[in-house]
Amino acid sequence: MADRTPIIAPSILASDFSRLGEEVARISEAGGDWIHCDVMDGHFVDNISFGSAFVEAATRHTDKHIDVHLMISRPDHYLDRYTPLADSVSVHVEADHDVAQTLSRIRAAGCLAGLAISPPTPLEKVEPFIGQFDILLVMTVNPGFGGQPFIPETIEKVQAAAEWRAKGLADFHIEVDGGINTATAKIAREAGADIFVAGTAVFKASDAAAEIEALRG
Numbered sequence: 001m002a003d004r005t006p007i008i009a010p011s012i013l014a015s016d017f018s019r020l021g022e023e024v025a026r027i028s029e030a031g032g033d034w035i036h037c038d039v040m041d042g043h044f045v046d047n048i049s050f051g052s053a054f055v056e057a058a059t060r061h062t063d064k065h066i067d068v069h070l071m072i073s074r075p076d077h078y079l080d081r082y083t084p085l086a087d088s089v090s091v092h093v094e095a096d097h098d099v100a101q102t103l104s105r106i107r108a109a110g111c112l113a114g115l116a117i118s119p120p121t122p123l124e125k126v127e128p129f130i131g132q133f134d135i136l137l138v139m140t141v142n143p144g145f146g147g148q149p150f151i152p153e154t155i156e157k158v159q160a161a162a163e164w165r166a167k168g169l170a171d172f173h174i175e176v177d178g179g180i181n182t183a184t185a186k187i188a189r190e191a192g193a194d195i196f197v198a199g200t201a202v203f204k205a206s207d208a209a210a211e212i213e214a215l216r217g
C-alpha cells in the first residue's frame with residue numbers, strides 16, 4: 001500500500017501571473033508539496049490559461065514536484081512538450097485520444113500518469129484503464145475556471161474509486177481539484193482522496209503556510 005500522507009498541490013492558475021516566479025517561490029516556501037499547472041486550450045474547456053513556455057518558466061522557481069493537468073482536446077499531440085517539465089501529467093478521459101496509449105507514453109517518459117474525469121462523466125469511463133494510471137484526478141468542479149464552488153456529488157466518485165483501491169484492483173492516488181478549502185478537503189480526505197489541488201484557498205490566503213497546514217487536516 002502506497003503512502004497516503006496528504007499532498008497539497010497549490011494551483012498556479014490562482015497566482016498573480018505578472019509575478020509568476022515570486023508566486024511559485026512563495027508557495028513552495030510556504031510548504032506546498034506539488035505545484036499544479038492547469039493547461040487549458042479554449043477548446044476542451046471554455047478558457048485559455050497558459051502553455052508549456054509558462055510551465056517551463058514556473059519550474060525555474062521551484063524544486064517541487066510539477067503536476068501538469070492538461071485540459072486540452074488533443075493531449076497526445078502536445079504531450080512531449082510537457083513530460084520533460086513535469087513529474088506527473090494528467091489527461092482527460094473525455095478528450096480525443098487513445099487514452100491507454102497516452103497513459104503509457106506518460107509513464108515511459110518517467111512521469112506519474114494521471115487520468116482526469118469531469119463531473120458529468122460516470123466513473124465507469126475510467127474503469128477500463130485501472131492499473132494504467134498512477135493518479136485518478138476527480139474534478140470537483142467543471143473544469144475551466146478557478147474560484148468555483150465544490151460540487152458535493154463528485155465525492156461519490158472518490159468513494160467508489162477508494163473502494164476499487166481497497167479491493168486491491170490497483171494502487172493509485174486520488175486527487176481532487178476544484179473548490180477545495182479546509183471544509184471540502186476534509187470531506188474528500190474522509191472519502192479517500194490524498195492529493196488536494198487548491199488555487200484560490202492557498203494563493204489568496206493571508207497566511208499561505210497556515211492554509212496549507214490546515215488543508216492537510
Ligand SMILES: O=C(CO)[C@H](O)[C@H](O)COP(=O)(O)O
Nearest residue numbers: 143144146147178179199200
Ligand atoms: O482545474 C482547475 C479549474 O479547471 C483549477 O485547478 C481548480 O479550479 C482550482 O482552483 P480553485 O481552488 O480556485 O477552485
